[in-house]
Amino acid sequence: QPAIDERLLEGLNPRQREAVLYRGPSLLIVAGAGSGKTSVLTRRIASLLASGEASPLQILAITFTNKAANEMRERVQHLVGRATDGMWISTFHSACVRILRRQAEVMGMKAGFTIYDSADSRALIKRIVKELDADTLNLTPGIVAGKISKQKNELVDVETYARNLNTDDPAEVAFLEIYRRYTAGLRRANALDFDDLIAETVHLFRAFPEVAALYQRRFRHVLVDEYQDTNHAQYALIRELTRPIKPQHVPDDTRTLTAPDGSLPGASLTVVGDSDQSIYAFRGADIRNIVEFERDYPNTKTVLLEQNYRSTQNILDAANAVISNNFDRLEKNLFTTVGAGHPIIGYTGYSGHDEAQFVADEISALHSAGTPYREIAVFYRTNSQTRPLEDVFIRSGLPYKIIGGTKFYERAEIKDVMAYLIQVANPADDLALRRILNTPKRGIGPATEAALQAHADKMGVALRDALGDAAQLELGPKVTRAILDLGELLDEAEAQHLAGGKAADILLTLLSGSGYLEALRATRDPQDEARIENVEELLSVTKEFAKNNPDAGLLEFLTEVALVAAADEIDDDSGSISLMTLHTAKGLEYDAVFLTGVEEDLLPHRISSGEPGGLAEERRLFYVGITRAKKRLFLSLSMQRSSFGDTSVAMPSRYLQEIPAGLIDWRQSPGDATSRGGTRPRALNARGYAGGPARGFSYSTELPPAPPRVKREWASEITGKVRDNGDLTLAEGDRIRHTDFGDGRVVAVTGVGTKSIAEVQFDTAGKKRLLIKIAPIEKL
Ligand code: ATP
Ligand code: MG
16 A cells, blocks of 8 residues: 555545555445545545655546536645646546647647537537428427437447438438538537537547557546546546557556556546436436446446435435435445434425525524525526526525526627637637627628628638638628728737737737727617626636636637536635526535425426436436535425416425425425415315325326437447548558648558548648548648
């Protein structure tokens, strides 16, 4: 065992200690909520650093949110007592963007690629669906978006999809074509969608083993938190990163460490997770990744943690009772030594408003008794539940913050200004350019846009390149001038960016050059006042970013904005009550938790009942919510619920029945509420409101059939880049032209079919390796 400073291990129980100190190829820590999984991972990193076994450069830790990453980094630094520069602690997405920006060239992309958010992807899909008239086949943009995302999370690219296509099904054939055009559209725009970030990194590693080896050599310790919510692509990424390094990629100075065959063992891998908290199946998360870990990584050491340090026994008993109704799970016995604590409080409101009033009153009481607002959280299943809560909180003067609800970056004016920045970083992004072409108004109408687009298409260039040719298009002097001015402004900002300019300075150039703010000021519309403030806020964000990240340029800023996750907005120092969805609550903890809307159709949500495993997943969500509470837990519901202007009768959640009655102290039970309520339809009694909470309910068996085991599609290594090089074959001695590197001569070709790689000696750009299928090249 390594020599570790005892102070690093202080307070750990024997199992936790074992997990921190274990040294071996792979370690799996499975344990229930609040048992110290994240804490152990943090200490493990600290122990590797403090003992000198690893340098910060060799650590890659993956967390679920950027906020969790920052917290972990701070804790590690605190534990080892010094800076830990070069350590990668980040989300999957952030880590992949960093890799992809560095390696973009290898993949035939440019480092400034745009990260499409779901609205951008949706817009592209919508256009394609319309082009193909595909909604007649029930392929709506929403359905298509979900389906494409699913393929990417399973690493099924266009070619793999095509190979397994049922050609008798017109909807399948149409979907394939949409998928193909969507992929090509992203490529053309030098853009990646969210799912691509992971999938493309896996493709990169598989297509270019020497690139993978760079990262395999660097990251000798890979650690993943919340492993139960990894999807297949993320699983594959970890697999690639931790592979043994082939002899030809082993650096000379590490030869002594190699296996007999000359390879270097893969990185040590630590994963921690809790299958009972897997709540992202709808995004492709696959519990099997944790269940089958021991099979995939032989010689794995498994550590179980059973002591919970977060919650009181009452809260834990409720959580254990609920989750034990799920089948096919590892039985865990969480215990605590802190004692029973307060009973759980239950409340049934007459309306969502009444329920909100209960929450507000209890919060005021807790606050008066000494609980700070920042230690109080209110959870709900859907965002639509926030309205009554906000109404009451505002009236009661309670400070609150909606986590993930501000949507700052979704505001039109922010999207406009961001589109300017994105265009500068990625001139191939036509979508961004179309957004700003006539924003602010400069007289470029749809006809002019069409003329520019036609010119770009004819020349085979991006829309941005067409701007400079405006004079040739006979558009009239005024419009022509406006287009040329815009082109020049973008060029100026781009020069600033390429010279290493900061996002803040580039933004200033763009704002003053475009007249965006003046145009808003000129309207005297009070709405526009708010828009101006928002743009100014964005400017402060860029300045703040520059201050915190002195080395970061425009690309880093754009990455940060593209990846802000809901949970990142939580500000621990703020004296506010946190309101958030149950999904956002993962990994967090609060002294007092209010779980609202514990009703049928909300929790379980009505969309879940049709899905295989849906009710079990909703139960896990309830379990996650309960286990966030340290000392106080409040469960509330309402007899009626309004949504989208409709009011309907609500029923207590079936999950309430699963909590032993003695654990909940009902301030107003569903029974009390109905016996007093005058407005309630009579039929309700018969359906179970009379009597105790949710009593009298009987549901037919809710167990859905076991989901069929889906065959995993291991996508072939580098297919799917439908970059339309078709069957281009190259041989040694051929002359080629690359859009970026210019002309060159092929000196070698390796690999077959879609995996052929050409080694090209460029006349001016040096030697490069290119994937023939996808590289932007033509044969001369
Ligand atoms: P979740 O499943 O919700 O992610 P977790 O297993 O990651 O939970 P942590 O968040 O690491 O659990 O720990 C829960 C709480 O218990 C934290 O407040 C942590 O500081 C505390 N804790 C963990 N281990 C110990 C210990 N040995 N002694 C005292 N407190 C501990
Ligand atoms: Mg955790």
